[in-house]
Amino acid sequence: MKQLLILGAGTAGTMMVNKLEPVLDKDEWQITVVDQYETHYYQPGFLFIPFGIYTKKDVMKPKRDFFPSGVDVIFSGIDKIIPDQNQVLLDNGKVLKYDFLFIATGSKINPGETEGLQGEGWHKNIFDFYTIEGSLALAKYLKYWEGGKLVLNIAEMPIKCPVAPLEFVFLSDWWFTEQGIRDKVEIEYVTPLPGAFTKPRASKVFGDFLDKKNINLTSDYNIARVEPAENKIVSWEEKEISYDLLISIPTNMGDPVIERSGLGDELNFIPTDKETLQSKKFENIFVLGDATDLPSSKAGSVAHFQADILFDNFLSIIDNRPMKAKFDGHANCYIESGFGKGILIDFNYDTEPLPGKFPLPGIGPFSLLEETKMNHYGKMMFRWMYWNLLLKGAELPIEAQMTMAGKRV
Amino acid sequence: MSQIEIAELNVDLDDQGYLTDHNQWTKEIAVAIAGEEGIIELTDRHFVVIDFMRKEFKETGTGPSIRRLTKQSGVPTKELYALFPGGPAKKAARIAGIKKPEGCI
Numbered sequence: 001m002k003q004l005l006i007l008g009a010g011t012a013g014t015m016m017v018n019k020l021e022p023v024l025d026k027d028e029w030q031i032t033v034v035d036q037y038e039t040h041y042y043q044p045g046f047l048f049i050p051f052g053i054y055t056k057k058d059v060m061k062p063k064r065d066f067f068p069s070g071v072d073v074i075f076s077g078i079d080k081i082i083p084d085q086n087q088v089l090l091d092n093g094k095v096l097k098y099d100f101l102f103i104a105t106g107s108k109i110n111p112g113e114t115e116g117l118q119g120e121g122w123h124k125n126i127f128d129f130y131t132i133e134g135s136l137a138l139a140k141y142l143k144y145w146e147g148g149k150l151v152l153n154i155a156e157m158p159i160k161c162p163v164a165p166l167e168f169v170f171l172s173d174w175w176f177t178e179q180g181i182r183d184k185v186e187i188e189y190v191t192p193l194p195g196a197f198t199k200p201r202a203s204k205v206f207g208d209f210l211d212k213k214n215i216n217l218t219s220d221y222n223i224a225r226v227e228p229a230e231n232k233i234v235s236w237e238e239k240e241i242s243y244d245l246l247i248s249i250p251t252n253m254g255d256p257v258i259e260r261s262g263l264g265d266e267l268n269f270i271p272t273d274k275e276t277l278q279s280k281k282f283e284n285i286f287v288l289g290d291a292t293d294l295p296s297s298k299a300g301s302v303a304h305f306q307a308d309i310l311f312d313n314f315l316s317i318i319d320n321r322p323m324k325a326k327f328d329g330h331a332n333c334y335i336e337s338g339f340g341k342g343i344l345i346d347f348n349y350d351t352e353p354l355p356g357k358f359p360l361p362g363i364g365p366f367s368l369l370e371e372t373k374m375n376h377y378g379k380m381m382f383r384w385m386y387w388n389l390l391l392k393g394a395e396l397p398i399e400a401q402m403t404m405a406g407k408r409v
Numbered sequence: 410m411s412q413i414e415i416a417e418l419n420v421d422l423d424d425q426g427y428l429t430d431h432n433q434w435t436k437e438i439a440v441a442i443a444g445e446e447g448i449i450e451l452t453d454r455h456f457v458v459i460d461f462m463r464k465e466f467k468e469t470g471t472g473p474s475i476r477r478l479t480k481q482s483g484v485p486t487k488e489l490y491a492l493f494p495g496g497p498a499k500k501a502a503r504i505a506g507i508k509k510p511e512g513c514i
Protein backbone atom coordinates (compact mmCIF):
# COMPACT_ATOMS: atom_id res chain seq x y z
CA MET A 1 0.00 0.00 0.00
CA LYS A 2 1.21 3.47 -0.83
CA GLN A 3 0.71 6.16 1.77
CA LEU A 4 -0.54 9.68 1.09
CA LEU A 5 -0.23 11.64 4.31
CA ILE A 6 -2.00 15.00 4.73
CA LEU A 7 -0.98 17.21 7.64
CA GLY A 8 -3.64 19.66 8.78
CA ALA A 9 -7.37 19.30 8.21
CA GLY A 10 -8.34 22.94 7.90
CA THR A 11 -9.71 24.44 4.70
CA ALA A 12 -7.01 23.12 2.37
CA GLY A 13 -6.38 19.70 3.91
CA THR A 14 -10.06 18.82 4.19
CA MET A 15 -10.74 19.88 0.61
CA MET A 16 -7.83 17.81 -0.66
CA VAL A 17 -8.95 14.69 1.19
CA ASN A 18 -12.39 14.98 -0.32
CA LYS A 19 -11.12 15.51 -3.83
CA LEU A 20 -8.69 12.60 -3.80
CA GLU A 21 -10.58 9.97 -1.81
CA PRO A 22 -13.08 9.17 -4.58
CA VAL A 23 -10.45 8.84 -7.32
CA LEU A 24 -7.45 7.10 -5.75
CA ASP A 25 -7.47 3.31 -6.14
CA LYS A 26 -8.24 1.86 -2.70
CA ASP A 27 -6.17 -1.24 -3.35
CA GLU A 28 -3.14 0.90 -3.94
CA TRP A 29 -3.49 3.99 -1.77
CA GLN A 30 -4.14 4.70 1.86
CA ILE A 31 -4.96 8.32 2.68
CA THR A 32 -4.22 9.48 6.22
CA VAL A 33 -5.02 12.92 7.60
CA VAL A 34 -3.82 14.40 10.89
CA ASP A 35 -5.08 17.39 12.86
CA GLN A 36 -4.80 18.43 16.48
CA TYR A 37 -8.38 19.68 16.90
CA GLU A 38 -11.77 18.06 16.42
CA THR A 39 -13.59 21.30 15.60
CA HIS A 40 -13.48 23.01 12.22
CA TYR A 41 -13.86 26.78 12.42
CA TYR A 42 -15.09 28.85 9.51
CA GLN A 43 -12.46 31.55 9.95
CA PRO A 44 -14.02 34.14 7.60
CA GLY A 45 -16.90 34.18 10.11
CA PHE A 46 -14.60 35.55 12.85
CA LEU A 47 -14.94 38.95 11.17
CA PHE A 48 -18.68 39.05 11.86
CA ILE A 49 -18.72 37.84 15.47
CA PRO A 50 -17.59 41.13 17.09
CA PHE A 51 -20.61 42.87 15.51
CA GLY A 52 -23.09 40.23 16.62
CA ILE A 53 -23.81 39.14 13.03
CA TYR A 54 -22.62 35.58 13.64
CA THR A 55 -22.45 33.68 16.89
CA LYS A 56 -20.02 30.97 17.84
CA LYS A 57 -22.28 28.21 16.61
CA ASP A 58 -22.47 29.74 13.11
CA VAL A 59 -18.76 29.22 12.60
CA MET A 60 -18.07 25.76 14.03
CA LYS A 61 -18.74 22.19 13.00
CA PRO A 62 -17.13 18.88 13.90
CA LYS A 63 -14.26 18.01 11.56
CA ARG A 64 -15.55 14.44 11.46
CA ASP A 65 -18.55 15.56 9.39
CA PHE A 66 -16.22 16.34 6.51
CA PHE A 67 -14.12 13.18 6.19
CA PRO A 68 -15.19 10.48 3.79
CA SER A 69 -15.13 6.94 5.17
CA GLY A 70 -12.07 5.03 4.05
CA VAL A 71 -9.76 7.85 5.09
CA ASP A 72 -7.66 7.25 8.16
CA VAL A 73 -8.20 10.22 10.50
CA ILE A 74 -5.86 10.84 13.42
CA PHE A 75 -6.46 13.54 16.00
CA SER A 76 -3.09 14.42 17.44
CA GLY A 77 -0.58 17.22 17.43
CA ILE A 78 2.21 16.83 14.89
CA ASP A 79 5.60 16.86 16.55
CA LYS A 80 8.05 16.69 13.68
CA ILE A 81 8.42 15.99 9.98
CA ILE A 82 11.58 14.08 9.01
CA PRO A 83 11.70 14.40 5.22
CA ASP A 84 14.95 12.46 4.82
CA GLN A 85 13.25 9.41 6.25
CA ASN A 86 9.77 10.07 4.81
CA GLN A 87 8.44 10.03 8.34
CA VAL A 88 6.25 12.13 10.59
CA LEU A 89 6.28 11.93 14.38
CA LEU A 90 3.06 12.65 16.23
CA ASP A 91 2.55 13.94 19.77
CA ASN A 92 0.73 10.73 20.62
CA GLY A 93 3.94 8.78 19.99
CA LYS A 94 2.92 7.35 16.63
CA VAL A 95 5.33 7.36 13.70
CA LEU A 96 3.77 7.69 10.26
CA LYS A 97 5.53 6.71 7.04
CA TYR A 98 4.59 8.31 3.74
CA ASP A 99 5.24 8.08 0.04
CA PHE A 100 3.77 11.52 -0.56
CA LEU A 101 3.24 14.26 1.99
CA PHE A 102 0.86 17.23 1.68
CA ILE A 103 1.46 19.94 4.25
CA ALA A 104 -1.57 22.13 5.00
CA THR A 105 -0.88 23.31 8.53
CA GLY A 106 -1.95 26.90 7.81
CA SER A 107 -0.80 30.05 9.56
CA LYS A 108 -1.76 31.70 12.81
CA ILE A 109 -1.26 34.87 14.77
CA ASN A 110 1.70 35.28 17.11
CA PRO A 111 1.06 38.28 19.38
CA GLY A 112 4.19 37.38 21.34
CA GLU A 113 6.26 38.73 18.43
CA THR A 114 5.40 42.33 19.32
CA GLU A 115 6.63 43.62 22.66
CA GLY A 116 3.83 44.52 25.05
CA LEU A 117 1.03 43.31 22.81
CA GLN A 118 0.13 40.35 24.98
CA GLY A 119 0.73 42.30 28.18
CA GLU A 120 -1.78 43.79 30.59
CA GLY A 121 -4.06 45.15 27.88
CA TRP A 122 -4.53 41.88 25.98
CA HIS A 123 -8.23 41.06 25.69
CA LYS A 124 -8.99 44.01 27.99
CA ASN A 125 -8.78 46.90 25.51
CA ILE A 126 -6.52 45.17 22.99
CA PHE A 127 -8.09 42.47 20.86
CA ASP A 128 -7.48 40.33 17.82
CA PHE A 129 -10.29 38.96 15.68
CA TYR A 130 -8.24 36.27 13.91
CA THR A 131 -9.03 33.66 16.56
CA ILE A 132 -12.34 32.45 17.95
CA GLU A 133 -11.27 33.54 21.45
CA GLY A 134 -10.33 37.01 20.23
CA SER A 135 -13.48 37.64 18.24
CA LEU A 136 -15.75 36.43 21.08
CA ALA A 137 -13.95 38.57 23.66
CA LEU A 138 -14.21 41.58 21.34
CA ALA A 139 -17.94 41.00 20.79
CA LYS A 140 -18.47 41.28 24.54
CA TYR A 141 -16.35 44.40 24.78
CA LEU A 142 -17.98 46.21 21.86
CA LYS A 143 -21.45 45.58 23.22
CA TYR A 144 -20.75 47.95 26.10
CA TRP A 145 -18.18 50.29 24.58
CA GLU A 146 -19.29 53.91 24.66
CA GLY A 147 -16.85 55.26 22.14
CA GLY A 148 -13.36 56.71 21.90
CA LYS A 149 -10.47 56.10 19.57
CA LEU A 150 -10.35 52.77 17.79
CA VAL A 151 -7.01 51.97 16.23
CA LEU A 152 -6.61 48.97 13.94
CA ASN A 153 -2.99 47.98 13.48
CA ILE A 154 -1.43 45.39 11.17
CA ALA A 155 1.86 44.36 12.76
CA GLU A 156 3.62 42.89 9.77
CA MET A 157 2.92 41.46 6.33
CA PRO A 158 2.02 38.89 5.10
CA ILE A 159 -1.23 38.20 6.94
CA LYS A 160 -3.96 35.80 6.00
CA CYS A 161 -6.94 37.34 4.31
CA PRO A 162 -5.26 40.72 3.73
CA VAL A 163 -8.66 42.38 3.15
CA ALA A 164 -10.11 41.34 6.53
CA PRO A 165 -8.65 44.36 8.41
CA LEU A 166 -10.26 46.72 5.89
CA GLU A 167 -13.55 44.88 6.26
CA PHE A 168 -13.25 45.27 10.01
CA VAL A 169 -13.02 49.06 9.89
CA PHE A 170 -15.76 49.31 7.22
CA LEU A 171 -18.04 47.24 9.42
CA SER A 172 -17.05 49.27 12.47
CA ASP A 173 -18.13 52.46 10.72
CA TRP A 174 -21.50 50.84 9.94
CA TRP A 175 -21.94 49.26 13.37
CA PHE A 176 -21.17 52.39 15.39
CA THR A 177 -23.60 54.29 13.14
CA GLU A 178 -26.28 51.69 13.93
CA GLN A 179 -25.51 52.02 17.65
CA GLY A 180 -25.93 55.77 17.34
CA ILE A 181 -22.40 56.52 18.58
CA ARG A 182 -20.46 57.01 15.33
CA ASP A 183 -19.86 60.66 16.27
CA LYS A 184 -18.18 59.47 19.47
CA VAL A 185 -15.82 57.09 17.70
CA GLU A 186 -12.66 58.00 15.86
CA ILE A 187 -11.30 55.22 13.62
CA GLU A 188 -7.69 55.00 12.50
CA TYR A 189 -6.29 52.35 10.14
CA VAL A 190 -2.57 51.85 10.74
CA THR A 191 -0.71 49.66 8.26
CA PRO A 192 2.88 48.84 7.30
CA LEU A 193 1.82 49.00 3.62
CA PRO A 194 2.35 52.18 1.61
CA GLY A 195 -1.44 52.56 1.22
CA ALA A 196 -4.76 50.95 2.06
CA PHE A 197 -3.92 47.76 0.17
CA THR A 198 -1.12 45.92 -1.58
CA LYS A 199 -1.76 46.74 -5.24
CA PRO A 200 -2.03 50.28 -6.68
CA ARG A 201 -5.53 50.34 -8.20
CA ALA A 202 -7.22 48.51 -5.36
CA SER A 203 -5.21 50.58 -2.91
CA LYS A 204 -6.60 53.77 -4.45
CA VAL A 205 -10.19 52.50 -4.43
CA PHE A 206 -9.98 51.29 -0.82
CA GLY A 207 -8.24 54.50 0.18
CA ASP A 208 -11.19 56.45 -1.22
CA PHE A 209 -13.60 54.24 0.72
CA LEU A 210 -11.71 54.91 3.94
CA ASP A 211 -11.96 58.62 3.22
CA LYS A 212 -15.63 58.46 2.45
CA LYS A 213 -16.30 56.58 5.64
CA ASN A 214 -14.29 59.05 7.69
CA ILE A 215 -11.59 56.54 8.65
CA ASN A 216 -8.06 57.92 8.98
CA LEU A 217 -5.28 56.09 7.17
CA THR A 218 -1.73 55.92 8.52
CA SER A 219 0.53 54.01 6.13
CA ASP A 220 4.18 52.87 6.24
CA TYR A 221 3.85 52.31 9.97
CA ASN A 222 5.97 49.52 11.43
CA ILE A 223 5.04 48.79 15.01
CA ALA A 224 7.87 48.13 17.45
CA ARG A 225 5.93 47.83 20.71
CA VAL A 226 2.72 48.44 22.61
CA GLU A 227 2.76 50.41 25.82
CA PRO A 228 -0.46 49.18 27.40
CA ALA A 229 -0.12 51.32 30.54
CA GLU A 230 -0.11 54.43 28.36
CA ASN A 231 -2.55 53.07 25.76
CA LYS A 232 -0.24 53.75 22.87
CA ILE A 233 1.62 51.94 20.13
CA VAL A 234 5.12 53.01 19.14
CA SER A 235 6.85 52.42 15.79
CA TRP A 236 10.51 51.54 15.19
CA GLU A 237 10.96 55.20 14.36
CA GLU A 238 9.38 56.21 17.69
CA LYS A 239 6.15 57.49 16.18
CA GLU A 240 3.46 57.15 18.83
CA ILE A 241 -0.24 56.54 18.24
CA SER A 242 -2.62 56.52 21.18
CA TYR A 243 -5.75 54.42 21.36
CA ASP A 244 -8.68 53.63 23.61
CA LEU A 245 -9.38 50.38 21.82
CA LEU A 246 -6.65 48.60 19.85
CA ILE A 247 -7.57 45.98 17.28
CA SER A 248 -4.39 44.17 16.37
CA ILE A 249 -3.56 41.85 13.50
CA PRO A 250 -0.44 40.34 15.07
CA THR A 251 2.40 38.78 13.09
CA ASN A 252 1.17 35.74 11.16
CA MET A 253 3.41 32.69 11.14
CA GLY A 254 3.36 29.08 10.07
CA ASP A 255 3.02 26.43 12.78
CA PRO A 256 6.04 25.77 15.03
CA VAL A 257 6.13 22.18 13.71
CA ILE A 258 7.54 23.64 10.48
CA GLU A 259 10.34 25.30 12.42
CA ARG A 260 11.01 22.15 14.46
CA SER A 261 11.33 20.24 11.19
CA GLY A 262 13.69 22.77 9.65
CA LEU A 263 11.32 23.28 6.72
CA GLY A 264 10.43 26.95 6.95
CA ASP A 265 11.67 30.50 6.43
CA GLU A 266 11.84 33.17 9.18
CA LEU A 267 8.06 33.12 9.50
CA ASN A 268 7.84 29.30 9.36
CA PHE A 269 6.38 29.43 5.86
CA ILE A 270 7.58 26.67 3.55
CA PRO A 271 9.53 27.53 0.40
CA THR A 272 7.23 26.23 -2.35
CA ASP A 273 7.22 26.26 -6.13
CA LYS A 274 4.80 29.02 -7.17
CA GLU A 275 3.26 27.01 -9.99
CA THR A 276 3.36 23.35 -9.02
CA LEU A 277 3.11 23.72 -5.22
CA GLN A 278 5.93 21.23 -4.81
CA SER A 279 8.30 21.83 -1.91
CA LYS A 280 11.50 23.45 -3.19
CA LYS A 281 13.54 20.92 -1.24
CA PHE A 282 11.71 17.61 -1.39
CA GLU A 283 10.11 16.11 -4.46
CA ASN A 284 7.51 14.07 -2.62
CA ILE A 285 6.29 16.96 -0.47
CA PHE A 286 3.60 19.40 -1.61
CA VAL A 287 2.38 22.43 0.29
CA LEU A 288 -0.95 24.17 0.04
CA GLY A 289 -3.05 26.82 1.70
CA ASP A 290 -1.61 29.34 4.15
CA ALA A 291 1.45 27.20 4.94
CA THR A 292 3.32 28.17 1.73
CA ASP A 293 5.69 31.08 1.23
CA LEU A 294 3.99 32.01 -2.08
CA PRO A 295 3.31 35.66 -2.83
CA SER A 296 -0.37 34.81 -3.40
CA SER A 297 -2.97 35.87 -0.81
CA LYS A 298 -3.49 33.56 2.11
CA ALA A 299 -7.20 32.92 1.66
CA GLY A 300 -9.70 30.10 1.51
CA SER A 301 -10.51 30.85 -2.12
CA VAL A 302 -6.81 30.62 -2.95
CA ALA A 303 -6.52 27.30 -1.12
CA HIS A 304 -9.42 26.10 -3.25
CA PHE A 305 -7.76 27.06 -6.55
CA GLN A 306 -4.51 25.50 -5.36
CA ALA A 307 -6.33 22.28 -4.49
CA ASP A 308 -7.66 22.07 -8.06
CA ILE A 309 -4.14 22.42 -9.44
CA LEU A 310 -2.54 20.00 -7.01
CA PHE A 311 -5.30 17.47 -7.68
CA ASP A 312 -4.50 17.45 -11.42
CA ASN A 313 -0.75 17.35 -10.86
CA PHE A 314 -0.87 14.62 -8.26
CA LEU A 315 -2.83 12.35 -10.58
CA SER A 316 -0.21 12.99 -13.28
CA ILE A 317 2.65 12.20 -10.92
CA ILE A 318 1.26 8.88 -9.77
CA ASP A 319 0.84 7.93 -13.43
CA ASN A 320 4.49 8.91 -13.96
CA ARG A 321 3.53 11.84 -16.17
CA PRO A 322 4.91 15.37 -15.93
CA MET A 323 2.94 17.97 -13.97
CA LYS A 324 0.98 20.14 -16.37
CA ALA A 325 -1.34 22.28 -14.26
CA LYS A 326 0.05 25.60 -13.10
CA PHE A 327 -1.16 27.73 -10.24
CA ASP A 328 -1.37 31.37 -11.36
CA GLY A 329 -1.86 32.96 -7.94
CA HIS A 330 -5.60 33.36 -8.47
CA ALA A 331 -7.55 34.92 -5.58
CA ASN A 332 -11.21 35.90 -5.43
CA CYS A 333 -12.27 37.86 -2.36
CA TYR A 334 -15.55 39.39 -1.29
CA ILE A 335 -15.01 42.40 0.91
CA GLU A 336 -17.80 43.38 3.26
CA SER A 337 -18.03 47.17 3.17
CA GLY A 338 -20.85 47.87 5.62
CA PHE A 339 -24.47 49.00 5.25
CA GLY A 340 -25.39 45.77 3.46
CA LYS A 341 -22.88 46.21 0.66
CA GLY A 342 -19.74 44.55 -0.54
CA ILE A 343 -16.87 44.83 -2.99
CA LEU A 344 -15.34 41.98 -5.02
CA ILE A 345 -11.74 41.64 -6.15
CA ASP A 346 -10.36 38.97 -8.49
CA PHE A 347 -6.65 38.84 -9.30
CA ASN A 348 -3.53 36.68 -9.65
CA TYR A 349 0.28 36.91 -9.54
CA ASP A 350 0.45 39.15 -12.60
CA THR A 351 -2.88 40.94 -12.80
CA GLU A 352 -3.78 43.32 -10.01
CA PRO A 353 -7.44 43.70 -8.96
CA LEU A 354 -9.21 45.51 -11.81
CA PRO A 355 -12.67 47.05 -12.16
CA GLY A 356 -15.35 45.50 -14.40
CA LYS A 357 -17.73 42.57 -14.11
CA PHE A 358 -17.11 39.12 -12.76
CA PRO A 359 -19.15 36.49 -14.57
CA LEU A 360 -20.32 33.59 -12.38
CA PRO A 361 -22.45 31.11 -14.31
CA GLY A 362 -25.88 30.66 -12.74
CA ILE A 363 -25.43 33.36 -10.10
CA GLY A 364 -23.40 36.41 -11.22
CA PRO A 365 -22.38 38.75 -12.66
CA PHE A 366 -20.79 40.55 -9.73
CA SER A 367 -19.21 44.00 -9.96
CA LEU A 368 -15.47 44.24 -9.45
CA LEU A 369 -13.86 46.92 -7.28
CA GLU A 370 -17.25 48.53 -6.80
CA GLU A 371 -19.63 48.57 -3.88
CA THR A 372 -22.91 46.68 -4.50
CA LYS A 373 -25.61 44.82 -2.59
CA MET A 374 -24.98 41.77 -4.80
CA ASN A 375 -21.38 41.51 -3.58
CA HIS A 376 -22.64 41.53 -0.01
CA TYR A 377 -24.89 38.57 -0.83
CA GLY A 378 -21.86 36.90 -2.39
CA LYS A 379 -19.99 37.30 0.88
CA MET A 380 -22.85 35.99 3.00
CA MET A 381 -23.43 33.09 0.59
CA PHE A 382 -19.78 32.12 0.96
CA ARG A 383 -20.41 30.53 4.36
CA TRP A 384 -22.99 28.16 2.88
CA MET A 385 -20.69 27.38 -0.04
CA TYR A 386 -17.81 26.78 2.34
CA TRP A 387 -19.58 24.17 4.47
CA ASN A 388 -21.56 22.54 1.69
CA LEU A 389 -19.39 22.68 -1.40
CA LEU A 390 -15.87 23.92 -0.81
CA LEU A 391 -14.82 21.65 2.06
CA LYS A 392 -16.48 18.68 0.42
CA GLY A 393 -14.33 19.18 -2.65
CA ALA A 394 -17.31 19.79 -4.96
CA GLU A 395 -16.82 21.51 -8.31
CA LEU A 396 -17.58 25.23 -8.07
CA PRO A 397 -18.64 27.28 -11.07
CA ILE A 398 -15.36 29.16 -10.93
CA GLU A 399 -12.13 28.29 -12.67
CA ALA A 400 -8.85 27.76 -10.86
CA GLN A 401 -7.09 30.01 -13.38
CA MET A 402 -8.07 33.66 -13.40
CA THR A 403 -9.93 34.92 -16.47
CA MET A 404 -9.76 38.40 -17.97
CA ALA A 405 -13.39 38.17 -19.15
CA GLY A 406 -15.33 41.20 -17.93
CA LYS A 407 -12.30 43.03 -16.54
CA ARG A 408 -11.55 46.60 -17.62
CA VAL A 409 -7.84 47.14 -18.10
CA MET B 410 16.01 64.12 -11.74
CA SER B 411 17.31 61.14 -9.87
CA GLN B 412 17.81 59.40 -13.17
CA ILE B 413 20.20 62.04 -14.46
CA GLU B 414 22.39 62.24 -11.42
CA ILE B 415 22.94 58.54 -11.36
CA ALA B 416 23.00 58.24 -15.12
CA GLU B 417 26.29 60.06 -15.04
CA LEU B 418 27.62 56.96 -13.40
CA ASN B 419 26.12 54.96 -16.27
CA VAL B 420 23.55 52.74 -14.66
CA ASP B 421 20.16 51.62 -15.83
CA LEU B 422 17.26 52.16 -13.45
CA ASP B 423 13.72 50.90 -13.62
CA ASP B 424 10.78 53.30 -13.29
CA GLN B 425 10.98 53.10 -9.52
CA GLY B 426 14.66 53.91 -9.41
CA TYR B 427 16.03 50.42 -8.76
CA LEU B 428 19.05 49.12 -10.70
CA THR B 429 17.95 46.80 -13.48
CA ASP B 430 21.30 44.98 -13.44
CA HIS B 431 22.90 44.45 -10.05
CA ASN B 432 26.28 43.81 -11.73
CA GLN B 433 26.50 47.51 -12.59
CA TRP B 434 26.56 48.37 -8.89
CA THR B 435 29.54 50.16 -7.36
CA LYS B 436 30.10 51.87 -4.02
CA GLU B 437 29.90 55.25 -5.77
CA ILE B 438 26.46 54.37 -7.05
CA ALA B 439 25.43 53.31 -3.56
CA VAL B 440 26.58 56.65 -2.20
CA ALA B 441 24.71 58.55 -4.93
CA ILE B 442 21.45 56.69 -4.38
CA ALA B 443 21.80 56.98 -0.62
CA GLY B 444 22.14 60.74 -1.06
CA GLU B 445 18.85 60.83 -2.95
CA GLU B 446 17.24 58.84 -0.18
CA GLY B 447 18.39 61.46 2.30
CA ILE B 448 21.21 59.39 3.78
CA ILE B 449 24.20 61.68 3.82
CA GLU B 450 26.90 59.24 4.81
CA LEU B 451 27.15 55.49 4.35
CA THR B 452 28.89 54.04 7.39
CA ASP B 453 30.35 50.59 7.99
CA ARG B 454 27.04 49.59 9.57
CA HIS B 455 25.20 50.58 6.40
CA PHE B 456 27.57 48.38 4.48
CA VAL B 457 26.97 45.41 6.77
CA VAL B 458 23.36 45.61 5.62
CA ILE B 459 24.16 46.39 1.99
CA ASP B 460 26.68 43.56 1.67
CA PHE B 461 24.24 41.14 3.26
CA MET B 462 21.52 42.19 0.85
CA ARG B 463 23.74 41.71 -2.16
CA LYS B 464 24.89 38.32 -0.98
CA GLU B 465 21.32 37.25 -0.29
CA PHE B 466 20.19 38.49 -3.70
CA LYS B 467 22.90 36.55 -5.49
CA GLU B 468 21.98 33.40 -3.62
CA THR B 469 18.20 33.58 -3.73
CA GLY B 470 17.26 36.03 -6.47
CA THR B 471 15.34 38.33 -4.13
CA GLY B 472 16.18 40.74 -1.36
CA PRO B 473 15.56 39.60 2.21
CA SER B 474 12.59 40.64 4.36
CA ILE B 475 13.31 42.82 7.38
CA ARG B 476 12.92 39.76 9.58
CA ARG B 477 15.53 37.86 7.64
CA LEU B 478 17.79 40.89 7.61
CA THR B 479 17.79 41.27 11.37
CA LYS B 480 18.06 37.56 12.03
CA GLN B 481 20.88 36.88 9.58
CA SER B 482 22.86 40.12 9.38
CA GLY B 483 22.99 40.71 13.12
CA VAL B 484 21.77 44.31 12.78
CA PRO B 485 18.87 44.81 15.22
CA THR B 486 15.54 46.09 13.85
CA LYS B 487 15.76 49.36 15.73
CA GLU B 488 19.18 50.15 14.26
CA LEU B 489 18.00 49.10 10.81
CA TYR B 490 15.29 51.76 10.89
CA ALA B 491 17.80 54.30 12.16
CA LEU B 492 20.21 53.47 9.32
CA PHE B 493 17.55 53.50 6.61
CA PRO B 494 14.73 55.71 7.87
CA GLY B 495 11.31 55.16 6.36
CA GLY B 496 11.61 51.58 5.14
CA PRO B 497 14.83 49.60 5.48
CA ALA B 498 13.92 46.70 3.17
CA LYS B 499 13.06 48.91 0.21
CA LYS B 500 15.64 51.65 0.73
CA ALA B 501 18.52 49.32 1.46
CA ALA B 502 17.60 47.24 -1.59
CA ARG B 503 17.75 50.32 -3.79
CA ILE B 504 21.09 51.40 -2.37
CA ALA B 505 22.42 47.84 -2.62
CA GLY B 506 21.56 47.85 -6.33
CA ILE B 507 19.17 44.92 -6.22
CA LYS B 508 15.53 44.53 -7.26
CA LYS B 509 12.76 45.99 -5.17
CA PRO B 510 11.68 43.30 -2.69
CA GLU B 511 8.57 41.48 -3.87
CA GLY B 512 5.61 42.22 -1.68
CA CYS B 513 2.71 39.89 -1.34
CA ILE B 514 -0.66 40.29 -3.02
Ligand SMILES: Cc1cc2nc3c(=O)[nH]c(=O)nc-3n(C[C@H](O)[C@H](O)[C@H](O)COP(=O)(O)OP(=O)(O)OC[C@H]3O[C@@H](n4cnc5c(N)ncnc54)[C@H](O)[C@@H]3O)c2cc1C
Binds near residue numbers: 011077
Ligand atom coordinates in the same frame (compact mmCIF):
# COMPACT_ATOMS: atom_id res chain seq x y z
C1 LIG C 1 -10.71 36.80 10.26
C2 LIG C 1 -10.48 36.02 9.01
C3 LIG C 1 -11.24 36.28 7.89
C4 LIG C 1 -11.06 35.56 6.72
N1 LIG C 1 -11.85 35.84 5.64
C5 LIG C 1 -11.70 35.13 4.50
C6 LIG C 1 -12.57 35.36 3.39
O1 LIG C 1 -13.49 36.17 3.43
N2 LIG C 1 -12.37 34.63 2.25
C7 LIG C 1 -11.39 33.69 2.17
O2 LIG C 1 -11.26 33.05 1.13
N3 LIG C 1 -10.54 33.45 3.22
C8 LIG C 1 -10.69 34.13 4.38
N4 LIG C 1 -9.85 33.88 5.45
C9 LIG C 1 -8.68 32.99 5.27
C10 LIG C 1 -8.99 31.51 5.36
O3 LIG C 1 -9.70 31.19 6.52
C11 LIG C 1 -7.66 30.75 5.33
O4 LIG C 1 -6.89 31.21 4.26
C12 LIG C 1 -7.85 29.27 5.16
O5 LIG C 1 -8.56 28.74 6.25
C13 LIG C 1 -6.52 28.56 4.99
O6 LIG C 1 -6.66 27.18 4.99
P1 LIG C 1 -5.48 26.23 5.46
O7 LIG C 1 -6.01 24.85 5.31
O8 LIG C 1 -4.23 26.60 4.79
O9 LIG C 1 -5.28 26.56 7.01
P2 LIG C 1 -6.30 26.31 8.21
O10 LIG C 1 -7.69 26.27 7.71
O11 LIG C 1 -5.97 27.31 9.25
O12 LIG C 1 -5.93 24.84 8.72
C14 LIG C 1 -4.71 24.45 9.28
C15 LIG C 1 -4.97 23.20 10.11
O13 LIG C 1 -3.73 22.60 10.49
C16 LIG C 1 -3.80 22.16 11.82
N5 LIG C 1 -2.44 22.15 12.39
C17 LIG C 1 -1.50 23.11 12.29
N6 LIG C 1 -0.40 22.77 12.95
C18 LIG C 1 -0.63 21.56 13.50
C19 LIG C 1 0.14 20.67 14.32
N7 LIG C 1 1.38 20.98 14.71
N8 LIG C 1 -0.43 19.52 14.69
C20 LIG C 1 -1.68 19.18 14.30
N9 LIG C 1 -2.45 19.98 13.53
C21 LIG C 1 -1.94 21.15 13.14
C22 LIG C 1 -4.71 23.18 12.50
O14 LIG C 1 -5.31 22.64 13.66
C23 LIG C 1 -5.72 23.50 11.40
O15 LIG C 1 -6.88 22.70 11.48
C24 LIG C 1 -10.05 34.57 6.66
C25 LIG C 1 -9.27 34.30 7.79
C26 LIG C 1 -9.47 35.00 8.96
C27 LIG C 1 -8.64 34.69 10.17
